[in-house]
Amino acid sequence: MTGGPEPLDAVARAALERELADLRTERETVAVTLREGGGDQPGDRADQADELQRVTELQRLDARIAEIDGRLREGAVAGPPSTDEVGVGSSVTVRFADGTETSVQIGVVAEVLDATMVTADSPLGRALLGRRTGDTVTYDTPGGRTTAVVVSLGDGGGKGDPS
Structure with missing residues (x-):
């Protein structure tokens, strides 16, 4: 943060x-x-x-x-989240090494029923904070190190498409 x-x-x-x-x-x-x-x-x-x-x-x-x-x-x-770099409240689309894309929203509280919410203190959330469109992030998961590219950055106003 x-x-x-x-x-x-x-x-x-x-x-x-x-x-x-x-x-x-x-x-x-x-x-x-x-x-x-x-x-x-x-x-x-x-x-x-x-x-x-x-x-x-x-x-x-x-x-x-x-x-x-x-x-x-x-x-x-x-005020509203920045659209220049990832911060709390941002909606971010990331592309993983296997080519899949996922849209997530960076938040402080994860809603159990909201699969698009990533908390700012999670491994992916920490990796994304402060990044910009085109940046590559690497973070640890239970399955090992994972890399993702920030494809786009929104204002967090809508829910991302988790597919």
């Missing part, structure tokens, strides 16, 4: 917004148990340990909520 604000594609934004909503719901559930627990009666060690565990869980949830909020703000500030 470039070190500056990274664009956020629509698929990643939607996934982060869903996770954020789930985390906020979970946080409220945990917070309610803290407000209702305890009272003025001193509890035993098990009660105190349980309360400490809930406080720790709240801290974990708050940290992840802040992380996602920041990433969503950063994505909004970054």
